[in-house]
Amino acid sequence: MLDIDNIRSEYPILKREIFGKPLVYLDSAATSQTPRCVVDKIVEMYTTMKANVHRGVHELSQEATEMQERAREKVRAYINAASTEEIIFTRGTTEAINLVASSYGDSFCNGDEIILTVMEHHSDIVPWQLLQQHKRIRLRVVPIDEKGELRQDMYEEMFTENTRMVAICHVSNVLGTVNPVKDMIEVAHRHGVPVLIDGAQSMPHMKVDVQELDADFFAFSAHKMYGPTGVGVLYGKKRLLETMPPYQGGGEMIGNVSFEKTTFSGLPYKFEAGTPDFVGIAAFAEALDYIERIGIGRIEEHEHNLLLRATAGLQSIPGMRIFGNAQNKSGVISFLVGNIHHYDMGMLLDKMGVAVRTGHHCAEPLMSALGIEGTVRASFGVYNTEEEIDTFVAAVERAAQMLG
Numbered sequence: 001m002l003d004i005d006n007i008r009s010e011y012p013i014l015k016r017e018i019f020g021k022p023l024v025y026l027d028s029a030a031t032s033q034t035p036r037c038v039v040d041k042i043v044e045m046y047t048t049m050k051a052n053v054h055r056g057v058h059e060l061s062q063e064a065t066e067m068q069e070r071a072r073e074k075v076r077a078y079i080n081a082a083s084t085e086e087i088i089f090t091r092g093t094t095e096a097i098n099l100v101a102s103s104y105g106d107s108f109c110n111g112d113e114i115i116l117t118v119m120e121h122h123s124d125i126v127p128w129q130l131l132q133q134h135k136r137i138r139l140r141v142v143p144i145d146e147k148g149e150l151r152q153d154m155y156e157e158m159f160t161e162n163t164r165m166v167a168i169c170h171v172s173n174v175l176g177t178v179n180p181v182k183d184m185i186e187v188a189h190r191h192g193v194p195v196l197i198d199g200a201q202s203m204p205h206m207k208v209d210v211q212e213l214d215a216d217f218f219a220f221s222a223h224k225m226y227g228p229t230g231v232g233v234l235y236g237k238k239r240l241l242e243t244m245p246p247y248q249g250g251g252e253m254i255g256n257v258s259f260e261k262t263t264f265s266g267l268p269y270k271f272e273a274g275t276p277d278f279v280g281i282a283a284f285a286e287a288l289d290y291i292e293r294i295g296i297g298r299i300e301e302h303e304h305n306l307l308l309r310a311t312a313g314l315q316s317i318p319g320m321r322i323f324g325n326a327q328n329k330s331g332v333i334s335f336l337v338g339n340i341h342h343y344d345m346g347m348l349l350d351k352m353g354v355a356v357r358t359g360h361h362c363a364e365p366l367m368s369a370l371g372i373e374g375t376v377r378a379s380f381g382v383y384n385t386e387e388e389i390d391t392f393v394a395a396v397e398r399a400a401q402m403l404g
């Protein structure tokens with residue numbers, strides 16, 4: 001079992017009170033809280049070694065560069081990528097997917113098809129739609145069944161000779177469904193089609209091995225996994241990244257520049273134009289160390305217990321509708337009670353100190369498919385306790401009585 005008291009002591013924010021009530025933070029799927037060791041790293045960098053990376057001969061610059069490249073190696077080992085050349089630092093999942101859509105998508109032609117799923121976050125929909133402004137590309141969308149699992153039979157039938165890409169989330173940020181991405185990648189590869197996995201919601205909660213999955217691209221954000229804001233990662237297979245044109249131009253990504261001809265750096269720098277958030281990147285490596293010290297398996301087990309407890313508690317409330325009952329489900333629970341508006345429920349829970357997310361969760365197409373406008377969503381992190389789940393369930397029950 002985890003020593004939750006000890007874990008919580010690393011998060012000063014969890015001692016806050018909201019409207020005179022102890023904060024119950026159940027919005028980790030939007031962003032997780034950040035432990036002191038990660039914040040300390042940021043402070044240490046700013047106070048003792050801030051200098052631009054790859055630019056200077058001076059000692060400070062070399063230290064900063066070394067820190068960033070150590071972080072790259074840390075990320076590589078963490079997801080078991082074959083090489084640090086395959087680890088590109090971005091601002092987050094969104095930028096990572098935009099990079100692939102823009103750069104890899106550059107080679108797509110009119111008539112090409114991309115397979116997405118109905119449970120994608122807007123950041124795995126809109127970048128592909130932007131491509132449609134220049135090319136007549138067709139998006140095909142895998143639907144879900146009543147449990148909130150992807151229709152694998154329909155997925156397999158969607159491939160045609162024009163399919164160029166599959167882009168799917170590993171875990172739904174609304175339904176909590178853990179998609180069988182390894183199998184789905186295998187299906188795509190049988191058709192010779194590469195797969196991008198949006199790992200924003202899987203990386204904080206489970207072990208990910210990109211080679212074992214055989215993912216072609218894998219995107220994730222540091223801020224959802226106990227790390228800082230403004231840092232993310234695109235993993236890409238070297239073979240693919242090498243064929244792709246730069247995404248943005250600027251410093252760092254070039255070989256030589258003249259007004260006649262500019263050459264580009266090799267991987268991964270070709271895709272890292274401008275000064276990166278090297279402070280955030282170093283702090284992200286600290287966050288990965290933090291997760292490893294606790295053990296991702298133990299975090300997963302803890303969050304699963306919280307999910308079971310919350311589900312059982314909520315199900316006992318009259319009029320409760322839970323969206324997403326997948327066999328394999330991560331620590332996210334979306335619901336509505338009777339005809340109560342999600343926003344009203346969220347407001348009342350907030351008054352009781354319980355922080356949940358309400359609305360469409362950047363997944364409007366999924367809301368449409370479910371025939372609703374939004375849900376209330378509670379999501380869990382390593383620092384949440386069983387007592388907090390009980391407080392949450394009691395608060396939902398009380399709010400339902402007040403609003404019902």
Ligand SMILES: *Cc1c(COP(=O)(O)O)cnc(C)c1O
Nearest residue numbers: 092093094121123173200201221
């Ligand atoms: C949060 C999230 C994103 C976007 O992440 P950013 O950090 O905002 O770029 C993409 N996909 C899923 C599934 C998410 O939960």
